[in-house]
Amino acid sequence: MNNSVSHSARLLWAGLRALLVLTVVTGVIYPLAVTGIAQSVFPGNANGSEIESDGKVVGSSLIGQSYNLPLKKGQETPEPDLKWFQGRPANGLGTNSVNTRYELILSGATNRAADDKDLIDWVTAAKAAVVKDNSTPGHRVSPADVPADAVTSSGSGLDPDISPRYAEIQVHRVAEKNGLSVARVRKLVDEHTEGRTLGFLGEPRVNVLELNIALKDLVTGG
């Protein structure tokens, strides 16, 4: 009995030593080596693909952000700033519940099922809002034109892209709010539309932040 206990202890000790040695290899050397290469060869990517406008960092080209008006008194949810192209809904985002001295953005999805009542309400409301916000005196958006990405939340809540169809719907509104011609804004969208990689990977998309930076340059006469 004593013998088997000491045998087990010896084996556990060997296991622990193996773990510590392999921790040095895979938990220290490996990540530091990868970081070293990444930081020297692809520093921009490795640090989050930050993007500048007027010499200031205004976010990451990979991370979606919101383009809202400041909260008014008594308001709980801000209204979208219709001057700018809008991204997808982000109902899945959260804020920290632990380590609350930070105000981190917590990525995530709504995880609502296709027959969930709240999700049905959110999609209905989002669709109505897209139609209302994007209809201008000379141009009415039909509910049938609203694509799925305009009314659903993404997996991360940080989707940086919208579909070319959703961008097209917003063209008339953005043109009107910024005093630009529809053709000029449409051309801007076309310039920022990326097709499928190699023609078949993923889906065609428009990066909202890059589009808005270009729009800002256009409006301020850059």
Add this chain to the structure above:
Amino acid sequence: MGPVLAGILQMLALVAALALAYIPLGGYMARVYSSGRHWRVERWIYRGIGADPDTEMRWPAYLRAVLAFSAAGVLFLYLLQRLQGVLPLSLGFKSIDPDQAFNTAASFVTNTNWQSYYGEQAMGHVVQTAGLAVQNFVSAAVGIAVAVALVRGFARSRTGELGNFWSDLVRGTVRILVPGAAVAAIVLVACGAIQNFSGIHEVGQFLGDSQQWNGGAVASQEAIKELGTNGGGYFNANSAHPFENPTPFTNLFEIFLLLVVPVALTRTFGIMVGSVRQGYAILATMATVWAAFVALMMWTEFAHHGPALQLAGGAMEGKELRFGVGSSSLFAVSTTLTSTGAVDSFHSSFTGLGGGITLLGMMLGEIAPGGTGSGLYGMLVMAVIAVFVAGLMVGRTPEYLGRKIGTREIKFAACYILITPALVLVLTAAAMALPTPGDSMTNSGAHGFSEILYAYTSASNNNGSAFAGLNADTQWFNSTLGVAMLLGRFLPMVFVLALAGSLAEQRPVPATSGTLRTEKPLFTGLLVGAILIITGLTYFPALALGPLAEGLAS
């Protein structure tokens, strides 16, 4: 080009890439586990462990080493999380509570990578990089080691010796996983994944103001998370997060990574048992199931049944635009059929039937192609069952690869396939019967039941993905899911190694005209049938209450 055609082309591109890697990687891994030479760095590691890598182990010794190493892993990872509050480089994050620390330690050591925590607000650099990512490597290496031990059981005779666990563990890590992950991590960074130690920092926003971000060693962890079929994300959104999976290309690349080792191991198996055609038969079984699941998933997701999805005009809830429906379906099927559990889209918001397909994929026992190593040994156990069933039909003593499948062998195989269903169904029933666990559901009705069924299926099969509406950070779920993960990982290993030991002691029986030809398509058909029937009989009632009820209602 329409999205459906693009989805099909992506599937074909993936198959082509895997086909290209199959022979070189499979052959390389066979050499890794057969070579008599040690690398110099490996000798240093053996000296650190204090183990002789050339001592042959019989199955009980091999099992004891697996369990000792894994127990040390659970202990170390638990302590690391409990001490996070006082460790340096922890971004000021607090220590993790005992129940969650146990759950997470069990989760990463068992290659499950179920996460009841939010990565970006809970885990600092030390726990992520020196704790969680380390287990991503070594738990995968343990899985491959056990699979290789079983293959040696088929390949050797009259010995009972299965190799040396320490040598298999170290070689799998040093020669396969570390180089593979390093290359993959650089590819991911080249496409935009982050790799830094910036911690929490402010990033300016377009309309002024700023946001707080948490940066870390993401690409290096992402690479091994897929290559080792682990699946635990650096961020809560897992591979849907643009910093983990920035482009449509990285999405396909990550699916490739999570499939490549389990797929190529069938080649390793074929080489080691002396007939690559036996490996092809196993591969064909895996590929048949995988392709059928992908086709079903794309069909139901593109059809987007379900009121909210119909209203939206597409199944884009919980999916990233850059991947779209096609690539997300491919990821969902591959991650649930491989025990990876990483997600690039959220399964809870799939169509009712789509969610059911992800569930069923895990219920098959993670064998098509399954986890690194665990997929191969799971599939070989199913092959033993299929041979046995065929033997009963014609009244012959069943044989597989020149070994008699006798009473002892079939008992081990039968015990193996009973463990996970027992864990899943008993624990799901308990959670539903007790008053409080149900409070964790986000959705109600059939989908709420599916959330709980999914959690226990995912944990017991060591997958780790979730119908993430379930709030699993409660004492009940942290504890029971932790136990399910440990039992679902190590009890099957006991029977696999016992089976391997029993096979290795036998003397080979010569093949005769009456021997079932297990390298032929007929056997592949039989094996697919056995898998589907066993899974169907076990889980149909539970599936009928959850995803089938939901899918048929819409």
